[in-house]
Amino acid sequence: MEIKIYSPKDFPSYLPKLNALYDDLFSGGKGFRSRLIHPFVVSLGIPYETEKLLGQTIEFIHNASLLHDDLIDRSSLRRGKTTAWLKYTPEYAVLAGDYLLARVMVNLSSFGNIHLVQYTAEVISDLLEGEWIQDSLVKDFQITLDQLDRVHNLKTASLFKWCLRAPFIAIQRLDPKLHTTLEEMGTLLGVLFQRSDDLLDFNIRNYEGKALLGDLKSGYLNSFAVFLMKDLDSAKKELFVKVDTLEQLKSVVDEEYFSLKVEEFDGLNHQLISRYESLLTVLDSYLEGNEKNLVSQISSLHELLYWRKKG
Template sequence: MMNDFLDALPKEALENSKIMDLQIRSVKAHEAIDAILSQTVLKGGKRLRPLLTFLMAHLFRVDFETVVPYARASELVHASSLSHDDVIDNATMRRGAPSINILASNKRAVLAGDYLLSSVIVDLTNAGNLELVREMSLVIKDLTEGEWLQLDLIGDRNYTRELIREVAEKKTSSVMCYCSVAPAILSGADKATVDLCREFGRRLGLAFQLIDDTLDYSGDSQKDQELDLKNGIVNAVVYEMLDAHPAHFARFKKGEELIDAVKGIPFNAFVEKINTEAHSHLEAAKNILEELSVILSVVPEYKSNPEELQARIGGLELIISYMALRSH
């Protein structure tokens, strides 16, 4: 599936996402940080966020060299959130290898995540577009608020469907939004177009997170099997299961371990429900691409060559198709 997806993408966008340098340029005193990052959160990965940034740059006719700092920032800020997540989730594995908190320690994992965030802000400031520095500062704020909200929910167990979606928007959609709006802003697009791109990223992020929530219960995840259950984390699938079984939910709220409170309840129906919601977000994202196609059709280069516009829209539609296939 992954190879078919990659083979169908515009070659220039794909190559730029592959060869993009993610090494952190630090002084010698911080070589240990670089080493631990390269072995964990910066190791491997699909680079979906930089790829999305390059595909949006392709659509808005922004030179790839111009967009590199922003594509790089999207991956580094995502990696920083993984460093923090692994600590909060008590993870032991990440992408089939020991997670950063296991390879180093919880304290070093947190510091490494903070180091990545500071590197992102320095790099973006050097790139010189202050509007996109501000956009990224809002992303980092959202990531922090999302982590804090998730911790509050773990502590007080007052989960609601709305709060779980808010965590997803802050922790996942925020970065996808940045990937979508950065090229539009660099192209000089008007506010209405930028807002459409933001909504496109929001929908992609929600779909991505909801599908990710289902993978813990599909047997396909590389994360510890049912790690969220063991650590008392209620994701979208688990919430729907609890909401459908009030007695079990009440036991959990009173302090029973989550893995015990849900024991014996089958997940299949709730996995399917969340998959259906995720696909509705993907459909909305596809509709936004159609709106962007209409807006961009008046660009002189596209007006004289509408096939080129549709081909570039097609690259983004492949991202949507790939996300849909992850749920099967």
């Protein structure tokens, strides 16, 4: 059964523009993170209402961050539509994001699982820390990949970790070793996803036709940009950060160098994929009976997240 993330019945109707804003926001999304929870729900026998709660929680948190992100970045488009802060007002965009986070806390506390509440609060905290630090890195053109990883671990990976751990927490499966493994797996998936997203900016595996060089034009070096720039001399670095189009960028670094770097970057991430695959075996050892189906269900997640292959 498809989870309905947003319903106007879940939000006050007397707040002007609120439901219109959320309708715009949720109708465009793929709900990927909530769908990531589904294999866990099936394998662990989690009831529909709990699945809905988990799905809504993660999508509310994710979309709250998008609302705020778009305002911070002054983005004009999100999922092909005018961003909320532009279409409505910046004030409504901020409040709408805050309200989603508040609803998360209301819903979770009604559910009554204190561990889930605590963990979710930590994840929201991590997400916001990551956003804050990322904002402090705008126009920093000497950032390194490991520094960016710290940001991505907080900002992106935290939500993936939540998707893997929350279903187990929801059914009170709190084995520390299990959660250690899930935490590590979620971290790897999050970093892989972020790095793949960063490649889209350079038209690598950009099957959805996302706008190019958005990060660079905003003065932010994403992970692939950092990787590309690492071996350039200072003159080329200066030109690199000022490019407007991908053609200009390739004239600065040349096509051969660019292709080589894509290959190297993929190779680097292949190591993370290897780590993820080895952790699947560890995860299997913590599962019993039908739960073990989970491993085969999530074994190709990296194909989806990094290589962008359709599931």
